[in-house]
Amino acid sequence: MLKKIDSNKMGSSNLGWLRSKFHFSFAGYYNPDNIQFGVLRVINDDLVEAQTGFDTHPHRDMEIISYVVNGELTHGDSMNNKNTITRGQVQYMSAGTGVYHSEYNLGEDTLRFLQIWIFPEENGLTPNYGDYRFNWEDRKNNWLHMVSGLNGNAPIKIHQDANIYSLELEQGKEISFPVREGRQAYLVQIEGTSAMNGIELNDRDGMEIVEEDILIKAVETSHILILEMKKQ
Template sequence: MLKRIDSNNMGKSNYGWLKGNFHFSFAEYFKPTNINFGVLRVLNDEVMKANSGFDTHPHNDMEIITYIVRGELTHGDSMGNIGSLERGQMQYMSAGTGVYHSEFNHSNEDLRILQIWIMPDKKGYKPNYGDYRFNWKDRTNNWLHMVSGTLKDVPINVHQDINVYTTYLERDKEIYFNVNKGRQVYLVQIEGNSEINNVHLNEQDALEIVEENIKIKANENSHLIVIEMNKTEALYI
């Protein structure tokens, strides 16, 4: 089963310094039929203006993943972590029992990020932070496995049965992804446009995939991310 999500129909935010598309209910955008997709609770596609950012604020009991699409993101938190990440790199924070953090764009160019929140398999984990500076070439015409909750040899580990992959597919190239029985995927067309099992996706569109293998063909250079997880619709946190 495939369901295309048109970016034009997503929730929108515009605070001047920050603009975004909300794939699921978040902040001022609330739609009771669009709270989550399985354990995926938040996916915000956001552009942060130069020399702006999120001041220090709290989180708890959520696995928070941030993928940098372009620009430079600077992170700081109450655990003493600080650092900057660029295009194609990723940070992970298990908020657990509680953590404070800030996220800033200190550069003179716009920053685009995907903010992804995953519901953990239980509450009360010890807070944790990590980041990884992936080699861009490792995803070119190939799946780069970035995050896993079950495979310890994957660079970023989370407290949930999910897997996150990305690819940068050059024009006219094809790639396959298997979605096994009892599994589902949320896919985002980050950049470019493609055909997926005859479904056309434009930049910022998304696709829900349930128990169906897919073939992706890039109509132009295409940057995509997939979040693969156990098939469930329950919102339990």
């Protein structure tokens, strides 16, 4: 089963300093038919103006992944972590029993990043933070496995049976991705245009995939993220 999610029909918000597309219900956008997809609760496609950001605020019992598309993202938290990541790099925070954090764009250009929330396998975990500076070239015409469950083999491990991959597929090239029986996946067309089993996706579109392998063809050079998980 494939279901295209048109970015023009997503929830959105414009606070001036922050412009967002919401793949699922969030903040002022509420759709009872679009709360989550399996264990995936949030994908916000955020544009943050220079020298602004999210002031310190709390989270708990959520696995939070940030993927930078363009610009600089500077993280600080109550565990005394402070780091800046850039294009194609990832930070991860297990909020667990509770943590305070801030996210700022201290750079000169607009920051674009994907804010991803995944439900953990259990609540009450010890809070944790990490980041990883992936080599951009490792995702060129190849699935870069960035995030996995604790028993997986990705550099970043979360408390859930879920995997996150990124890809830059050059114009005219094709690549497949298997979504096996009992599994589902959510795809984000971050940049460019591609066809998924013949269905065209443009930048910022999404797609739900359930128990169906896909063949991706890049109509234009495409930057893609896939979140694969157990079917629910």
